[in-house]
Amino acid sequence: MTPRVGIIGVGHFAGYLIAGFENAGEMTALRLFSRTRERAERVAAGHAIAEVFNSPQEAIDGATVIVVATRPADVEAALAGLTFSKDQVVVSVAAGVTLDRLQRLTGEATAVRALPVACAAINKSPILLMPENAAARAVLEQLGRVYALRTEKQFDAGTALVGAFYAMIFPLMDHLATWTAAQGLDDQLARSLVVETISGASAMAEHARNVPFQEIWSSLAVPGGISERGMDALEGAGGLAAWSSALDAVVRKLRGDG
Numbered sequence: 475m476t477p478r479v480g481i482i483g484v485g486h487f488a489g490y491l492i493a494g495f496e497n498a499g500e501m502t503a504l505r506l507f508s509r510t511r512e513r514a515e516r517v518a519a520g521h522a523i524a525e526v527f528n529s530p531q532e533a534i535d536g537a538t539v540i541v542v543a544t545r546p547a548d549v550e551a552a553l554a555g556l557t558f559s560k561d562q563v564v565v566s567v568a569a570g571v572t573l574d575r576l577q578r579l580t581g582e583a584t585a586v587r588a589l590p591v592a593c594a595a596i597n598k599s600p601i602l603l604m605p606e607n608a609a610a611r612a613v614l615e616q617l618g619r620v621y622a623l624r625t626e627k628q629f630d631a632g633t634a635l636v637g638a639f640y641a642m643i644f645p646l647m648d649h650l651a652t653w654t655a656a657q658g659l660d661d662q663l664a665r666s667l668v669v670e671t672i673s674g675a676s677a678m679a680e681h682a683r684n685v686p687f688q689e690i691w692s693s694l695a696v697p698g699g700i701s702e703r704g705m706d707a708l709e710g711a712g713g714l715a716a717w718s719s720a721l722d723a724v725v726r727k728l729r730g731d732g
């Protein structure tokens with residue numbers, strides 16, 4: 475049977491999800507509702523698996539899994555007055571919306587949190603899920619690899635890494651490409667070298683998945699060599715500690731305290 479998935483809140487992020495479901499090729503029927511119908515139609519345009527409905531209740535009726543993709547502050551208004559059945563699963567992707575807060579809005583349905591990121595559009599997203607849920611997992615696995623977490627604390631840390639750090643990689647790549655180009659390399663070449671260096675390191679880490687990162691580093695950083703020199707300079711400028719401070723700041727924001 476064709477899986478049916480409702481999406482409430484069809485803005486920027488839902489566009490990535492819709493593209494990912496379509497690329498996955500499983501012909502999931504997407505039943506969309508959003509506050510501004512015209513915007514939802516624009517986002518859904520060209521995606522044959524997506525249909526825009528006039529009311530949220532119509533969109534969710536008949537769906538086994540419903541994804542809530544409004545901004546966090548709009549989740550209550552988006553779900554108010556809706557009737558869910560007990561065999562439905564409501565998956566919120568709204569950053570910082572706790573499971574308790576969500577479950578209060580979803581009646582008999584099972585509430586879960588998830589965090590895919592934009593590369594869901596190309597089916598490559600790491601996806602956080604809390605708690606484990608078979609129906610939500612089956613749907614989300616179309617968009618990438620699903621990792622179940624157990625607590626809100628774990629989910630906040632995971633959101634800082636998978637959500638915020640994912641985005642922060644792009645300014646880092648930009649910084650590295652700009653530096654490389656400033657040394658006289660062609661812009662496009664500098665861009666390619668940055669991307670391929672990072673993807674090569676990621677592929678190596680994936681290939682040697684049981685080898686600790688520190689061990690890989692030691693195998694690369696010859697004493698007195700160039701990698702060691704670079705790392706010393708980075709640490710001297712507070713390099714790695716700045717990244718953990720940044721993730722701490724994200725967690726504080728998710729918890730509403732800073």
Ligand SMILES: NC(=O)c1ccc[n+]([C@@H]2O[C@H](COP(=O)([O-])OP(=O)(O)OC[C@H]3O[C@@H](n4cnc5c(N)ncnc54)[C@H](OP(=O)(O)O)[C@@H]3O)[C@@H](O)[C@H]2O)c1
Pocket residue numbers: 482483484485486487488507508509510513543544545546548551552553567568569589590591592637
């Ligand atoms: N952007 C990312 O990469 C990313 C990654 C992970 C998670 N998320 C999460 O995804 C969520 C959406 O982010 P976004 O960037 O897509 O925001 P967005 O572009 O503002 O989209 C949110 C959509 O929700 C609609 N909406 C608001 N209130 C509604 C209601 N009461 N009923 C139905 N629809 C309603 C909005 O309608 P209008 O068109 O009328 O404004 C808008 O289309 C956020 O909670 C964010 O934490 C985003």
